[in-house]
Structure formats: structure tokens, C-alpha cells
Amino acid sequence: MLEIRNLTKSFGRGATSVTALSEVTFPIAEGEFFTLLGPSGCGKTTLLRLIAGFEPPSGGQLVLDGRDIARLPPNKRPVNTVFQNYALFPHMTVAENVGFALGAQGRPRSEIAATVERMLALVQLGHLAHRKSGELSGGQQQRVALARALAPKPRILLLDEPLSALDMKLRKDMQVELKRLQQETGLTFIFVTHDQEEALTMSDRIAVMNGGRIQQIATPRELYDQPANRFVASFIGESNFLDATCARGRLVLSQAAGPLPVSHPDGPVTLMVRPEHVVLGSARGGGLTLAARVERLVYFGTDTHVHLLLADGARMVARVQNALRGGAPCAEDDVIEVTLPTDALRLLPKEAG
Amino acid sequence: MATDAETLSIRADTRRRWVLALPAVTIITLFSILPLGVVVAYSFLTPGDYGNVKWIISFEGWFHVLFERDIFDDTVSLSDAHLTIVVRSVLLSLATTGITLVLGVPTAWFIATRPQRQRAFWLFLITIPFWTNLLVRTIAVQEMIRSDGIVNRLLLWLGLIDAPIQMMFTNFAILLGMAYVFLPLMVLPVYAAIERFDFRLAEAGYDLYASRLYCLRKVVLPQVKAGIIAGSILVFVPSLGAYVTPRIMGGGTTLMLGNLIETQFGQGRDWPLGAALSLTLTALVLVALVWYTRLTTRERRDG
Amino acid sequence: MVERGFDIRRLPGAATLAIACFVILYIPMVILVVNSLNGGQSISLWEGVSLRWYAVALQNEGFLNAAKTSLILATTAALVATVTATMAALATTRSRGFRGEGAINLILNQPLMVPEIVLAIALLIILAQIKQATGYMGLGYLVVAHSAFCIPFAYMPIRARLQGMDLTLETAAADLYASRFYTFRKVTLPLLAPAILAGFMLAFVVSLDDVVISEFLKSPGQDTLPTYLLGQLKRNLTSEIYAISSLLLLISVLIVAGSWLLTRKKT
Numbered sequence: 001m002l003e004i005r006n007l008t009k010s011f012g013r014g015a016t017s018v019t020a021l022s023e024v025t026f027p028i029a030e031g032e033f034f035t036l037l038g039p040s041g042c043g044k045t046t047l048l049r050l051i052a053g054f055e056p057p058s059g060g061q062l063v064l065d066g067r068d069i070a071r072l073p074p075n076k077r078p079v080n081t082v083f084q085n086y087a088l089f090p091h092m093t094v095a096e097n098v099g100f101a102l103g104a105q106g107r108p109r110s111e112i113a114a115t116v117e118r119m120l121a122l123v124q125l126g127h128l129a130h131r132k133s134g135e136l137s138g139g140q141q142q143r144v145a146l147a148r149a150l151a152p153k154p155r156i157l158l159l160d161e162p163l164s165a166l167d168m169k170l171r172k173d174m175q176v177e178l179k180r181l182q183q184e185t186g187l188t189f190i191f192v193t194h195d196q197e198e199a200l201t202m203s204d205r206i207a208v209m210n211g212g213r214i215q216q217i218a219t220p221r222e223l224y225d226q227p228a229n230r231f232v233a234s235f236i237g238e239s240n241f242l243d244a245t246c247a248r249g250r251l252v253l254s255q256a257a258g259p260l261p262v263s264h265p266d267g268p269v270t271l272m273v274r275p276e277h278v279v280l281g282s283a284r285g286g287g288l289t290l291a292a293r294v295e296r297l298v299y300f301g302t303d304t305h306v307h308l309l310l311a312d313g314a315r316m317v318a319r320v321q322n323a324l325r326g327g328a329p330c331a332e333d334d335v336i337e338v339t340l341p342t343d344a345l346r347l348l349p350k351e352a353g
Numbered sequence: 354m355a356t357d358a359e360t361l362s363i364r365a366d367t368r369r370r371w372v373l374a375l376p377a378v379t380i381i382t383l384f385s386i387l388p389l390g391v392v393v394a395y396s397f398l399t400p401g402d403y404g405n406v407k408w409i410i411s412f413e414g415w416f417h418v419l420f421e422r423d424i425f426d427d428t429v430s431l432s433d434a435h436l437t438i439v440v441r442s443v444l445l446s447l448a449t450t451g452i453t454l455v456l457g458v459p460t461a462w463f464i465a466t467r468p469q470r471q472r473a474f475w476l477f478l479i480t481i482p483f484w485t486n487l488l489v490r491t492i493a494v495q496e497m498i499r500s501d502g503i504v505n506r507l508l509l510w511l512g513l514i515d516a517p518i519q520m521m522f523t524n525f526a527i528l529l530g531m532a533y534v535f536l537p538l539m540v541l542p543v544y545a546a547i548e549r550f551d552f553r554l555a556e557a558g559y560d561l562y563a564s565r566l567y568c569l570r571k572v573v574l575p576q577v578k579a580g581i582i583a584g585s586i587l588v589f590v591p592s593l594g595a596y597v598t599p600r601i602m603g604g605g606t607t608l609m610l611g612n613l614i615e616t617q618f619g620q621g622r623d624w625p626l627g628a629a630l631s632l633t634l635t636a637l638v639l640v641a642l643v644w645y646t647r648l649t650t651r652e653r654r655d656g
Numbered sequence: 657m658v659e660r661g662f663d664i665r666r667l668p669g670a671a672t673l674a675i676a677c678f679v680i681l682y683i684p685m686v687i688l689v690v691n692s693l694n695g696g697q698s699i700s701l702w703e704g705v706s707l708r709w710y711a712v713a714l715q716n717e718g719f720l721n722a723a724k725t726s727l728i729l730a731t732t733a734a735l736v737a738t739v740t741a742t743m744a745a746l747a748t749t750r751s752r753g754f755r756g757e758g759a760i761n762l763i764l765n766q767p768l769m770v771p772e773i774v775l776a777i778a779l780l781i782i783l784a785q786i787k788q789a790t791g792y793m794g795l796g797y798l799v800v801a802h803s804a805f806c807i808p809f810a811y812m813p814i815r816a817r818l819q820g821m822d823l824t825l826e827t828a829a830a831d832l833y834a835s836r837f838y839t840f841r842k843v844t845l846p847l848l849a850p851a852i853l854a855g856f857m858l859a860f861v862v863s864l865d866d867v868v869i870s871e872f873l874k875s876p877g878q879d880t881l882p883t884y885l886l887g888q889l890k891r892n893l894t895s896e897i898y899a900i901s902s903l904l905l906l907i908s909v910l911i912v913a914g915s916w917l918l919t920r921k922k923t
Contacts, residue, residue, distance in 0.1 A: 052831055053830075053831075054827055054830075054831075056359065056362070058359075073830065074827070074830040074831045075830045075831070075832075075833045075834055075835060076833075079831075080831055080832065081828070081831045083824050083827075083828060085822070085824060087822065087824040087825050087827070087828035089825060089828075089829075089842075089843055090825075090847070091846045091847055100829070100832050100834070100842070101832035101833050101834075103842070104829070104832055104833045104834035104835070104838050104842075105833050148832065149831075149832075152832065152833060363754075366751070366754065367754045367755050367756070369747075370747040370748070370751065370754055370756075370757075371747070371756060371760075372747075373743045373744065373746055373747035374743065374744040374747040374748065374760045374764075376739075376740040376743060376744075377740035377741055377743065377744040377764055377807050377811070378744070378760060378763050378764070380736070380740060380800065380803055380804050380807060381763055381764060381766060381767060381804050381807055382763065383800075383804075384779065384800050384801055384803070384804035385766055385767045385770070385775060385778075385804045385805065386763065386766055387782070388775070388778030388779050388781065388782050389770060389774070389775070389778050391778060391781055391782055392774070392777065392778045392781065395781065455673070456673060456676070456677045456680070457677070459667070459669065459670040459671075459673035459674050459677070460673065460674040460677040460678070462667060462670045462674070463670050463671055463673075463674030463675075464674070466665040466666075466670075473916075475678075477912065477913075477916060478678055478681075478682075479681075480912050481908060481909055481912050482681050482682075482685070484861055484908045484911055484912050485685070485904070485905055485908040486864070486865050486881075486882060486901075486904045486905075486908065487865060487867065488865075488867050488882045488885055488886060488901075489688075489885075489901040489904045489905055490684070490685070492688065492885070492889070492897065492898075492901050493684035493685050493687070493688040493901070494684050495893075496684065496687060496688055496691060496893075496898075497683070497684050497687065499893075501700050503687055533680070533681075533684065536677070536680075536681060537681075540677075552665060569667075590771075591771075591772075593771065594771025594772060594773055594774065596772065596773040596867075596868050597867045597868060597886070601889060611771065611773040614773055614774070614777060615773065615777070618777055618780065624781075627777065628777075631773075631774040631777055631778070632774075634771050634773070634774055635769075635770055635771060635774050638769065638770070638771055639769065642769055
């Protein structure tokens with residue numbers, strides 16, 4: 001329903017101009033919980049602000065239901081925002097905040113009152129309708145901000161890091177709450193965050209951004225299992241990267257005992273494997289076997305991180321689940337054999353530098 | 354091109370802002386800036402026979418700010434009368450600033466270190482004189498020190514003096530009056546600066562083996578200096594241009610620049626000289642202001 | 657337990673000087689008020705407490721006219737100054753900088769940079785000629801002059817408030833379908849109201865306090881309270897002068913207390 005086409009935004013002019021977003025193109029489907037994920041300065045907030053209409057784009061189109069809205073002012077777009085600092089109007093009550101959009105649209109009082117009541121019930125804040133917004137806790141303000149943005153029934157709800165100001169416990173509760181609201185209303189959510197865990201647990205699809213460009217758009221599981229490049233792999237979860245080469249259908253890793261048959265064009269590649277997939281000793285399905293020295297053991301409760309030093313000085317980490325009995329799987333300074341199972345290996349394009 | 358559209362919208366925004374600011378800008382331009390321009394023009398004209406000016410260009414007005422010409426032999430000498438008044442104005446203003454500093458800074462410190470709830474009360478006590486008419490406050494000081502005012506009567510009653518001391522119409526009277534009326538102007542900005550100071554920093558200083566004095570000098574002073582400078586400027590500038598207080602406290606004999614300027618604009622007096630003196634006073638004030646802004650902007654750059 | 661002497665807040669001597677400062681500030685004003693309550697004919701002889709001089713003042717035509725002029729003048733000038741200053745503050749804030757911003761700020765602060773006596777003389781030169789040319793002798797001259805030097809005082813608090821205002825509030829309003837005007841009316845203006853009120857009161861008091869400019873620009877018989885008082889001072893000191901001064905003092909106390917209560921309620 002929303003088509004983002006070649007959307008570009010640069011700030012400043014001439015030599016000092018900075019491109020915050022470059023040629024971004026992708027669709028968002030009706031009823032989707034879509035997340036923009038990336039480090040700060042990656043362009044995710046810029047993209048959100050372009051969709052909301054707070055900034056004019058430097059180029060490209062935003063086609064919503066077949067109509068280009070890229071150059072409409074924010075008050076003419078059927079899109080509402082939940083702001084990072086909530087931006088509740090401090091001089092109004094909770095009810096006045098929630099009813100603001102309907103008032104601005106000139107709807108009759110009775111309709112406004114009914115909608116406000118329904119919205120406050122939806123976020124379970126009916127009892128606070130006549131409080132001033134400054135008298136609310138962070139979590140309550142968050143709910144008011146949600147109700148306020150949902151009240152005018154937007155086509156898309158934009159959420160700009162809405163949970164970042166909350167403490168850990170409240171954040172977890174609100175994650176569940178947000179997901180429930182999205183499923184109940186069936187609304188399209190575009191959610192901006194730099195927190196990968198938040199993105200993985202809540203989203204239908206995630207767009208990982210860096211340097212003003214989309215790195216990969218996929219479901220949470222695909223992103224984790226099949227990262228498109230080194231940036232996505234390192235931004236989401238933890239990863240080991242090793243330099244390798246493909247030659248005539250074989251993967252050659254200098255430290256490994258023998259090559260592995262693969263179907264990949266020839267050339268240098270980056271080999272990626274998640275720490276929890278590294279096996280100490282030999283693995284049943286086979287894979288790359290290498291010798292390593294245990295540098296350090298770090299105990300994490302549920303598991304232990306084994307820091308390994310390979311023959312050529314490269315380092316990697318294996319994550320081993322802690323057994324009920326038996327203590328550590330190996331000792332520091334042991335020289336052991338580790339296996340990288342075939343199905344856990346990912347070949348990523350080798351990046352310069 | 355989209356960037357052209359952006360340029361257009363920036364232009365429209367700038368135009369809208371200028372239109373909004375226009376009424377205020379117009380009023381000030383017409384009734385504050387333009388008149389000052391006329392004063393500049395007048396300072397280069399020839400005095401008229403009955404006051405006002407003749408439209409003949411002349412530098413005599415500026416010349417007479419510092420010099421006088423003997424009417425018989427045309428010899429030029431420094432104008433003692435004008436110099437005395439300029440020097441007196443600057444010295445009295447500096448002294449006023451000094452007195453208000455000595456009284457005002459500890460007061461500001463005292464208020465800022467009261468518990469939150471008491472602070473409002475003490476501030477209230479400072480703001481009342483601040484908002485009270487300057488003339489009324491000058492009358493109040495005058496009442497204190499006039500010949501049969503309370504101070505003289507008290508001294509007589511105590512037997513310390515035999516006859517009332519003549520305090521009114523002296524430099525002392527002007528100084529006392531100005532220090533009294535401008536004191537709140539010193540307290541408020543200094544208070545604001547101290548109030549913003551985070552006293553945990555002083556504790557950190559103590560923790561790092563600083564003595565009380567060292568701590569005040571190295572930790573507190575740099576942070577409240579801006580407020581002290583602001584207070585000094587707020588006192589010094591109106592002192593320099595003071596007119597009402599010197600007129601009442603100094604009488605007709607002991608004058609400051611403001612009064613000297615006024616007398617030049619009477620019937621048959623030298624308007625170009627008055628204009629030149631006005632601009633001299635304005636220049637002195639601007640020097641103080643420029644010094645202040647340079648000091649504070651450097652402060653901001655360093656900090 | 658921390659030793660008392662360790663607390664930097666307790667500077668030796670500061671409290672003493674501070675109390676001295678308050679005493680010095682208040683004794684003259686208290687004595688002024690006491691003198692105004694003197695029932696005697698002469699200011700040098702105390703003849704018991706009485707409100708007699710207040711009654712004299714309140715029946716004095718000259719004083720009443722001056723009070724009326726002052727009130728009209730201060731109200732009009734403060735209104736003009738506040739409205740124009742509010743517009744100007746809206747123009748110079750919430751922007752990434754625009755061409756002429758510095759110039760506007762410089763112009764709006766210009767009256768603060770010129771000594772009052774110089775501005776008075778400058779206006780006198782111009783307005784005297786306009787008076788001669790047009791024959792109009794009304795209050796208009798004082799109104800425009802007062803408006804001009806009151807603008808910076810109204811401009812300061814309003815601008816400060818706008819600079820401190822959360823910009824996302826207006827963005828949020830626009831996001832919620834509010835037009836520019838609706839946003840201004842429902843969001844910006846209510847949030848700005850306390851500052852506008854503060855600016856108005858500051859401008860009002862500054863206009864009410866002015867002696868020099870009014871004294872130079874007034875037409876004959878057109879006294880404000882301060883110029884009336886100044887005129888009376890040229891003659892003998894009387895208890896009536898003290899009564900009038902005390903009334904002005906009372907107005908200040910009321911204004912300060914009023915603004916105090918207003919800000920109290922807000923926070």
C-alpha cells in the first residue's frame with residue numbers, strides 16, 4: 001500500500017551537503033509491522049520524517065494508495081507519529097491531547113468525546129482522562145501518545161524510537177502492548193529503533209539501514225540466518241568472520257584441514273558463523289575443522305563464551321551451553337579442535353578495507 | 354529540481370519572518386534609531402541664535418566637547434568644566450558599580466544558598482525595590498540624608514555632631530543615591546548565576562584537596578563570573594547616563610554627563626555641542642557593552 | 657557527619673552583608689511611608705499618624721490627571737510593545753537561521769544600548785518639529801516613544817520562552833492534521849501566554865517608571881505620575897509628595913505580588 005520510490009534526502013547545499021538518505025526503494029504491505037533498524041545516523045529517522053512530512057524530500061516519491069504524498073504537508077497526510085519524547089501538549093489534559101486531531105479536523109464534539117473514550121479504553125487509561133499530561137509517568141505518557149496518534153484512524157502509524165525513554169521492565173511490557181495494539185487495530189506500523197532485540201521480537205519485516213542505504217529487508221529469522229552482508233551480520237546478533245576464498249567450487253580456509261565443496265562464484269569471500277554454532281570437537285554433519293588455542297573463558301550463566309585464537313592470529317568466539325554438571329568444557333591455554341558445521345556457514349561478499 | 358523548490362520555500366519563510374518582525378522593527382527604527390541619526394547630524398551643524406541649529410556644517414560642537422576657545426584672543430585650551438564632568442561621571446559610575454558589587458554579590462550568594470522554599474521570599478524582597486519607581490526610591494534616599502533628615506537628626510541626638518552635616522548636593526549624595534537605586538540590578542543577575550551553579554562541583558573540589566579559598570577561586574568564580582560581569586554592566590551603563598538621580602541628589606551644582614547634555618538644549622544654548630556630548634556618552638556606553646560582549650563570547654568559546 | 661565549616665555555601669560574612677543590604681534597601685522606603693503618615697503640616701514635625709495627606713493627594717486635580725495619563729500611556733504602550741514584540745519573537749525563533757536575523761535582533765535591542773537621556777534629547781529634537789508642523793499636542797508622541805523603548809523589555813521574556821519551547825510540539829500538532837493557524841491558536845499561543853503576560857507587565861512597569869523621556873517629550877499640562885512628582889520636587893518637600901511616592905510604592909508591591917502569585921499557580 002505504501003511504495004517508497006527512489007527517496008533521497010540531502011541536507012545543506014554544494015560541497016557541505018550531506019546525504020542522509022539515498023535512492024531508497026521498497027514497498028510496505030497493508031497491516032504490516034515494519035521496522036527500520038540501524039545505528040544512529042543511518043537515515044532511519046530521516047526516512048520516518050519524510051514519510052510523516054516533517055521534511056521535504058530532495059527526490060523520489062511516496063505513493064500511498066496510488067497517490068504520491070511526498071510533497072504534502074504533514075497535516076494533509078493520513079499518517080500519524082508517536083514521537084520519541086512523546087511531545088504531549090503540556091497545557092492540555094489527557095483527553096484534550098487524544099482529541100486534538102479530531103478537533104483540528106473540525107469533527108463534532110460528541111464524536112470527539114466518543115472516540116477519546118474508546119481510545120483511552122484501548123490503552124487502558126480511561127481513569128486518567130482529566131489529568132494534565134505532565135502529571136503522568138513515562139509509561140502512561142507513552143500510552144497517551146499512542147492513543148493520540150491512533151485517534152484519527154491513520155492509514156499508517158509511525159513510531160520513532162518510542163520505547164527508548166522507558167526503563168527495561170516497562171520497555172518489555174510496552175513491546176507486548178504495542179504488538180497487541182497493532183494486531184487488534186490491524187494497522188500498518190512503521191517502527192524506528194536502534195535496538196536489534198526490540199526489532200527481532202516485534203516486527204513482521206525489518207529493513208536494516210546504514211549510511212543512508214537499505215542493507216537488507218527481510219523477516220527477523222531470515223535476517224539472523226541469512227544476513228546479506230557483513231554489516232547486517234554484525235549488527236544483528238554476534239558473528240565470527242574469517243577470510244576465505246572460493247576456487248573452482250571449493251571453499252578454501254587457510255587454517256582448516258581440508259576444503260569444502262560449495263556452489264559460489266570464485267573469488268575472496270568472508271566466511272560468517274554464529275558463536276552458538278561453533279562446535280568444540282568434531283561435529284556429526286561434518287564441516288570445516290580447525291585447530292585453536294583457548295585464550296579466555298567467560299562465564300555468562302546460561303552459557304560460556306570460549307575465546308579462540310587460530311593459527312594465523314585470527315580470533316573467534318564459540319558459545320557453549322553450560323551443562324548442569326561437569327564444569328567448563330575446556331581450560332584456558334588448551335589447544336583444541338573446533339568444527340564449523342557446513343549448514344552454519346554463510347558466505348558473504350568480501351568488503352574492501 | 355527539488356533544490357529550487359527548497360530555495361523558494363526558504364525565501365518565502367524569510368519573507369514571512371520579516372513581515373512578522375516589521376511592526377516592531379518599524380517602531381524602533383522611527384522612534385529610536387532615526388532620532389539618533391538626527392543627533393549625529395546635529396552634532397556637525399552650527400548653533401542657532403535662539404537654540405536649535407543652522408544648517409551650516411561645522412565641527413565646533415565636537416571641538417567644544419574637550420576644548421574651549423578664549424573669546425578675546427582665540428587661544429585654545431582644554432575645557433576644564435567638561436573634562437571634570439566626564440571624569441566625575443566615569444568615576445562615580447565605577448564607584449557605584451564597586452559599592453553594589455560589595456553589597457550585591459554576598460546578598461546574591463546568601464539568597465542562592467537558602468533552602469529552595471526560603472529563596473522565593475528573599476527574592477521577593479529584592480524584586481520590590483527593583484520594580485519600584487526610580488524617582489520614588491531617589492526621594493526615599495533624599496529624605497534620609499537631607500539637613501533635617503533622619504541621619505542628621507540621629508547624629509545630633511547621639512551628640513556626635515553639633516550642627517547638621519550638608520550631605521545633599523554633593524558627589525557623596527549622588528553616589529549614595531545611585532548605589533541605592535541600582536543595587537537590585539546587581540543582585541538579580543549574580544543570583545541567577547550562583548543559582549545555576551552545581552554545588553556538588555565545590556564538593557568535588559574539596560574532595561580533590563582544595564581549600565575553601567582555592568575552591569572559590571578555581572571552581573565557583575569561573576562559573577559565576579558571567580553573572581557578576583552582567584550585573585556590573587547593568588549597573589555601570591545606567592549610572593553613566595543617569596539623569597534623574599544626579600539631578601535630585603546633586604542639585605544644580607554637581608552635575609553628571611546626563612545633566613550637562615540637558616542644559617545644552619535650553620533656549621539659546623549650544624545644540625550641536627549637546628548632540629556631540631550625547632554621542633560621547635553613547636560611545637562610552639557602547640565601549641562598556643562591546644567589552645562585555647567580547648568578554649562573554651570569549652568565555653563561551655573557551656568553555 | 658560533615659563538619660559545618662566544610663560547606664562552601666556558608667561563607668563567613670556573606671549573611672551579615674546580605675542582611676545589611678536588605679536593611680539598607682528597606683529603611684529609606686519604610687521611613688518614606690512613615691513620613692507620609694505624618695498628620696502634621698510640616699514634614700519636620702511629627703504630629704501623629706493620619707491618612708490626611710493621602711486624602712489631600714487624592715483630591716489634587718494635578719495628581720489625579722497625572723495618574724490617569726500614566727495609566728493610559730503605560731497600558732497603550734505596553735499593549736503595542738507586547739503585540740509587536742510577540743510577532744517579532746515568533747519571527748526570530750524556531751528557525752535554522754535566516755537572512756537578516758542578526759539585524760532584526762540588533763534593531764530590537766537598540767533602545768537598550770542608548771542612554772535614556774540621549775534618546776530623550778533625540779526624540780525631543782524630532783518631535784518638537786513635528787509638533788510645530790502639525791499642531792498636534794496629544795499623548796500620541798509619548799505613546800510611540802514609550803512603545804519603542806518598551807519593545808525590548810517585552811521581547812526578551814517572550815523570545816526566551818519561545819527558544820525554550822519544545823519544537824516537536826508544533827510538529828506533533830501538524831502531524832495531527834492541525835493547520836498552521838490552528839497550531840498557533842491551540843498550541844503555541846497557550847504555551848506562550850505566561851511569557852506574553854510577563855512581557856506585558858515588564859513593559860507596563862518600564863513605561864510607568866519612565867521619567868526622563870516623558871519629562872522631555874510631554875506637551876504643556878501633560879504630566880505623567882513621575883513627571884508630576886518631579887515637578888513637585890522643584891518646590892518644597894511636602895508630606896503630600898511622600899504620600900504620592902508611597903502610593904507608587906504600593907503599586908509596585910501589588911504588581912510584584914501579583915506576578916508572584918501568577919507564576920506560583922503555573923508551576
